[in-house]
Amino acid sequence: MASQFLQEVLHVNRLTIEGGVPLEGSVRVHGAKNAVLPILAATILNRGVNVIHDCPDLKDVRTTMKILTHLGASVKREGSTVIVNTEGELTNHIPDALMREMRSSIFFMGAILSRCKSARISAPGGCELGPRPIDLHIKALGEMGAKIQESHGYINCEAEHLVGTNIHLAFPSVGATENVLLAAVFADGKTTVTNAAKEPEIADLAAFLNQMGADIRGAGTGVVEITGVKELHGAEHTVIPDRIVATTYLAAAAATHGNVTLTNVIPAHNTAVLSCLKDCGCSLTIGEQSVTMRAPRVLAPLDYIKTLPYPGFPTDAQSPMMAMLTVADGTSIVAETIFESRFKHVEELVRMGADIKVDGRVAVIRGVPALSGATVTAMDLRGGAALVVAGLAANGLTEISNLQYIDRGYEDIEHNLRSLGARIRRA
Numbered sequence: 001m002a003s004q005f006l007q008e009v010l011h012v013n014r015l016t017i018e019g020g021v022p023l024e025g026s027v028r029v030h031g032a033k034n035a036v037l038p039i040l041a042a043t044i045l046n047r048g049v050n051v052i053h054d055c056p057d058l059k060d061v062r063t064t065m066k067i068l069t070h071l072g073a074s075v076k077r078e079g080s081t082v083i084v085n086t087e088g089e090l091t092n093h094i095p096d097a098l099m100r101e102m103r104s105s106i107f108f109m110g111a112i113l114s115r116c117k118s119a120r121i122s123a124p125g126g127c128e129l130g131p132r133p134i135d136l137h138i139k140a141l142g143e144m145g146a147k148i149q150e151s152h153g154y155i156n157c158e159a160e161h162l163v164g165t166n167i168h169l170a171f172p173s174v175g176a177t178e179n180v181l182l183a184a185v186f187a188d189g190k191t192t193v194t195n196a197a198k199e200p201e202i203a204d205l206a207a208f209l210n211q212m213g214a215d216i217r218g219a220g221t222g223v224v225e226i227t228g229v230k231e232l233h234g235a236e237h238t239v240i241p242d243r244i245v246a247t248t249y250l251a252a253a254a255a256t257h258g259n260v261t262l263t264n265v266i267p268a269h270n271t272a273v274l275s276c277l278k279d280c281g282c283s284l285t286i287g288e289q290s291v292t293m294r295a296p297r298v299l300a301p302l303d304y305i306k307t308l309p310y311p312g313f314p315t316d317a318q319s320p321m322m323a324m325l326t327v328a329d330g331t332s333i334v335a336e337t338i339f340e341s342r343f344k345h346v347e348e349l350v351r352m353g354a355d356i357k358v359d360g361r362v363a364v365i366r367g368v369p370a371l372s373g374a375t376v377t378a379m380d381l382r383g384g385a386a387l388v389v390a391g392l393a394a395n396g397l398t399e400i401s402n403l404q405y406i407d408r409g410y411e412d413i414e415h416n417l418r419s420l421g422a423r424i425r426r427a
C-alpha cells in the first residue's frame with residue numbers, strides 16, 4: 001500500500017467503513033505525537049546526534065522533520081526511529097509555508113532562541129480549533145529577557161542571553177510550558193514555572209532534555225524548576241505512548257460493543273477516560289503497559305463531561321468519546337472548556353443520525369439506537385477520528401474525506417483498525 005506520504009501527494013484521502021462489526025483483538029499504540037513534536041524541536045539544543053525511538057510516521061512529524069532540515073540539521077528515519085544530527089551551524093528562521101503546515105510548531109521559538117540567540121518565525125495564526133493565541137508564550141519569554149516584536153505576520157525574538165526568573169502562566173498552556181522549558185535550559189540561573197501544564201508529554205520532553213544534560217525538576221506537576229546549564233549533548237529516547245490514540249481505539253471498541261486489548265499504553269496517563277468508560281459499563285483489566293476492555297451490549301450515558309487541563313478529561317478525547325456517546329442508552333452532556341471551536345464534528349455526526357444539540361461550548365447528546373453510514377468530512381484531527389468511531393458503529397457504509405487531518409495524528413489508522421476486525425480501507 002502506498003505510504004501515507006505518497007497518499008497525501010496523490011490526494012488519496014478517503015476512508016470507507018462498513019460499520020456494525022464489534023472490534024475484537026489486540027493492537028499496539030504508537031508513540032505520542034504531542035510528545036515527539038517538542039522532543040524533535042529540542043534536538044537543536046545540543047550539537048550532537050539524537051536518537052528518538054517509537055517516533056510515529058505522521059504528517060505533523062514529517063513537517064517537523066522538514067523544519068529541522070530547513071534549520072540545518074540532518075534528519076533520517078530508520079523504521080520507527082528518527083536520528084537527528086544537529087552538529088552543524090543552524091539558521092534561526094522558519095519560513096511561513098512550513099509554519100503554516102503545522103500550527104503547533106510554536107515551540108520551535110524557545111528552542112531556536114536558546115540555540116541561536118534570536119529567532120524569526122511566522123505567527124501560527126488561527127486553525128481549525130479557533131484562534132491559536134500565543135500571548136502566554138510571548139509574555140513568558142519576555143519575562144526571561146527576550147525582546148519580541150511581531151510584524152508583517154512574523155515574530156522576531158532577540159535574546160543575547162536569557163535570565164532565569166519566576167514565571168506564572170495565567171493558563172496551564174501545554175505549548176507555553178514547553179516553550180519555557182526549551183528557552184530556560186541555558187538561561188542564567190533558575191527558572192520556576194508555576195501553574196505549568198501537567199500533561200505527560202511535558203514530563204516526556206523534560207526527561208529527554210535531562211538525558212541531554214539539562215537540570216529540570218518537577219515536570220508533570222504544576223511547578224517546574226529549570227536550572228540553566230552551559231551546554232547539552234546528544235541523547236537517545238523512547239517516546240511515551242499516545243494516550244489520545246489509545247482513547248480513540250477504546251471509544252471505537254466501546255461504540256461497537258467489542259472486546260479489545262491495547263498494548264504499549266501507560267494506563268496512568270488515561271485515568272479520566274478509563275473512568276468514563278467504566279461509568280459507561282465497560283469492564284476494564286489494567287495491566288502494567290496494557291488495557292483490556294470488554295464493552296457492554298448497551299452503553300450507559302455520561303451525565304456530564306467537562307474537558308480540563310491534565311489530569312482532567314482531555315480536550316483531545318472529547319470528540320471520539322462523543323461519537324461513542326451518540327449510541328449510549330440515554331443523554332450525555334459534554335462541555336468543551338479548552339478550545340473555542342471544537343464541535344465541528346457534531347454536524348457530521350448528525351448527518352449519520354446522531355441526536356446532538358450544541359449551545360456555545362456545551363453539547364447535549366441524546367443516544368440513538370443506531371447511527372447510519374453516510375458521506376462525511378473531517379474538519380480537524382480529533383473530529384476526524386470521531387467520524388471513524390461513528391462509522392465503525394454505524395449500520396451501512398460511511399465514507400470520510402479530508403483524511404489529511406486524521407493522518408496528522410494517527411499512523412496507518414486503517415491498518416490498525418483492520419487488525420481489530422474493522423471493515424475499513426483507504427479508497
Ligand code: EPZ
Pocket residue numbers: 033034035037104131132133134135136137138171172173174175176197199315316338339340381382409
Ligand atoms: C497542545 O496544544 C496539543 N498540541 C493539543 O493537541 C491539545 O489539544 C492542547 O495542547 C491541550 O491539551 C500539541 O501538543 C502539539 P494550549 P497547545 O496552549 O499547546 C489557549 C491534538 O489534537 N492559549 O494548552 O496549542 C489556547 O487558545 C492537538 O493533538 C492562549 O490563550 O494547547 C487554548 O484555548 C490539538 N494563549 C488553550 O489555551 C497562549 O499563549 C489551551 O492551549 C496559549 C494557549
